[in-house]
Amino acid sequence: MGSEGLFDDMGGRFTARLRHHQTLTHTSPGGGRGESISVRSRLGVLEARFDLEVLDRLHEPCFVAIERVLGGIHTRGGGDAGKAYLVYEVTGVSPTHYQMLAMNTALPTVIRKEYLNTIYEGWGVSDETWVDVHCAPTGYMVVEDGGRPVFTRSSLVPLAGAPAHLLSREATRSFLCVEGGVPIGTILGFDIELTVDIHSLVKYHAGVFGFTGTGKSNLTSLIVRQSLDAWGGDGTVVVFDVAGEYAVNLADMLATGGILYSPEELGDVDSLLESQTLPETLESKISAEQLRAWAGGLVDDGRVRPLQLGDEGGGCITLGFLLDTLRGYKDDRKTGAVQAAVLIERIRVIASEGGLELDVPVESLPAEARGELSEAISQTLGGLNDRSSLYTDLSAVLSVLEGGGGRAQGVDGGSGANTPESVALQAVSKDAPPLIIVYTPEPRDARVASSRFISRLLYLKKHGYRRRVGVVLDEAQEFIPYDTRRDDLTLQSSLAVESLLRQGRKYRAHCVLATQRVAHLNTNALQQLHSYFVSTMPRYYDRLVVAEAFSLNYEVLERTTELDTGQWLFVSFKSTKQRNVPVFIQTPNNEDKVAEWFRMVSS
Structure with a gap:
């Protein structure tokens, strides 16, 4: 590739050097867990020549490579012997004029106005302007070997005054994308499809974290689709849905081969439609007649079935x-x-x-x-x-x-009532449907259903059932809260989910968690996730929890507050080409697939 292909100096516009390297500490006195969190982050500050095009480019996600002379034990062959480049991710920029440093509110108003006029007129003209570029280490360095970039793990610290370069589009592709992988989104700032190992993403469990309206169920539905495509018929995804969002988000899959279980009375079209949430962005794309026809088809085809959870506390013998x-x-x-x-x-x-x-x-x-x-x-x-x-x-x-x-025949797939145990057996059977949605709007019912399902699933897995099963827990804070109690069944569901996360990957049983309240999640469960998507989380404490749980640089995580719907910070220990490198992506809109299917069946 050569250094010209490795870097992008924007036609000679980008020149920068490292001014200093520092360690920052972020602390929160307490949040949903009632305990303080302290996170340390390393940060480099580059001084770049001021240029408006460079400034605008640095507002987009990008990577910089800081030159580093190596000692003898680090020297590699190829390229310039003894030289490597430490890869950093830009987290923020600040245009600076020299006279800004001398100005403060103690100066008279007239003098301040003169300063401000001089500063404003000097941008792009005066040599006394520059751009402070804040960047966080990715933990990798790159060397050239035979004209191609080779990325390796590194904990080296750059030296002050070292030249820095923008990593090129092709170098970024080589850095992040898995050859022959599945695209999960477009890398912001580069217009490159990020390809990942989808099997590893699901196998080692994943989390989707974001505030209301960021598109958690949209993204999770997309992961469900891609997982089932990758499994090629050898797998079933079981979604535990508290908010009633997934029947519509996966409407096409549910109608063509899925099953919806619920302890609620959903035996008629009106009850089914009233129980499910239609995203506002789909209201203009799907008519009421199309929805009724879809719901009627589910009911007529027997795809909506009752779920028996037992008479909790009502005199039954457990x-x-x-x-x-x-x-x-x-x-x-x-x-x-x-x-x-x-x-x-x-x-x-x-x-x-x-x-x-x-x-x-x-x-x-x-x-x-x-x-x-x-x-x-x-x-x-x-x-x-x-x-x-x-x-x-x-x-x-x-x-x-x-x-x-x-009644218990349903446990073993007979004609009796459907129970969480029978659903688990159905999910691992050879003729299992690809998609099962368990709609339980009452959190207590959701905990009963999930804990019994997971316990039975792991039992079946340990006794030779090999079919892949993915478990999606939406509103995960209802299943694995930080504070658990036996009386509300959070202890039972939390222990079951922990078992799934710890043991599942050995038995081809996988899990995806989606939540907006990260600070309220069980820490043991949270730390079992190897891939995670983070969108806007307004609460500082939530962001610190993510940074602490996944060893993520907080300065990178802070940029999630600027993300729009459908944009995510994606980090993975297993599914990307390099381990634990944060990358900002725009994911495809799952609703486009749903709307297209409704148009197709209506034509």
């Missing part, structure tokens, strides 16, 4: 209730205390091996676990006096188990 009852006999040393202790251990083994949550009603257990529990209770009954209270209680449980067979 594994947890059964264990608590048995512990009462054991702790009070009542008749049958020994048998109760033995049965407790049997139930724990059944729950552990089956990946079962304790809030699962016993009649909704998978057939295998239900059979094991029935056998354990029957054996315990054989050693009890039939007049004892424990005998009476266990007999009642056994009658529920034996009478719940029809």
Whole structure:
């Protein structure tokens, strides 16, 4: 490529040198977590010759390469021996006039006006003007080897006075884009498609963070589409949707091969349409008649199905209730205390091996676990006096188990009610639909459904089911909050999601989280994400949480406050060519695909 191809000096307009290098500390006294956060960031300041075209170009995302003479242990062959270039990302610019440094409000008004006139008339004319260019290290350096750029990790610090160059368009492509990868957006400032390894992006889990209106569900829907395309029929995505946004965002996929489950009554067209959110930007592109025809097709084709979550707290017998009852006999040393202790251990083994949550009603257990529990209770009954209270209680449980067979068939794909466990089995089956949406507008229902689904999914994965399954958790703060409690089921759902994030990639089970409240997320879960998209987050504390969790330079993250809808800061440890390099992108609009499909089926 040569140095002329490696750099872009804008026709000789861009000349700059490093003035100094510093470390900044950003601190917030507390936020959603009630604890302070302190983040340190390194920052270089370049002094560039003032030029209006250069100034305008530096307002766009760009990279600079700062020359660095290497010591003997760092010297590489090719190009200028002993010379490399440290790659920095521009985070901000400030045009400066020398007389600005001497001006302050203590000067008389007349003198200040003279200063200001001199300063304004001097831009682009006077040699006393320059541009301060603030830039953050990417952690990489580039050397030329055989005429091509070679990027390697580096923690070297540049030397004051070193020349700096703008990285060219082609060098940026070589720096960031994966050969043969899937395009996920256009790199802002370069008009280059950013290509990534989509398999790694999903395999190692991803997060989508942004304020209301930034397009989180739009981008997440796009990731769902690209993941399913990459899997080529060997995968299913299950979306847990609290806000009712994904049925419309994935309307074409839902109508042609997806299923929508919900504990809500959505058996008619009006109920279905009232439950779902139509983005304002789609209102002018899709007519009410088209929406009714789409919803009617879903209902008529049996793609909208009820989801049975059990009667929480309404008298049903769960594994947890059964264990608590048995512990009462054991702790009070009542008749049958020994048998109760033995049965407790049997139930724990059944729950552990089956990946079962304790809030699962016993009649909704998978057939295998239900059979094991029935056998354990029957054996315990054989050693009890039939007049004892424990005998009476266990007999009642056994009658529920034996009478719940029809209802529990759904767990194993039979004709009974659909449960989170049955949805998990459906998702890993060979004939699984590519898309399953679980619409649960009540957060408590969402936690029950997700924790039971994930527990059963991991159990099935550990027992040989190989089909890929992607899990999308929209409004992730409802599932994995920073503060968890057992009574509102946030503890159960948080533990289940943590297990998915820690173990999932070993078993071809993946996760995408979307939220606007990063400060309220479980830290353990947050740190399992290897790729993330960040848009505008107004709260300073939220931005610091992201910077701390992902070792991201805060000065780069601060630029997200300037992003428009559909623009994102994308960072990945696994899916991009280089590790953990922030890049600003404009993603495609998922709604264009939806609108085009509606036009096609209506013509």
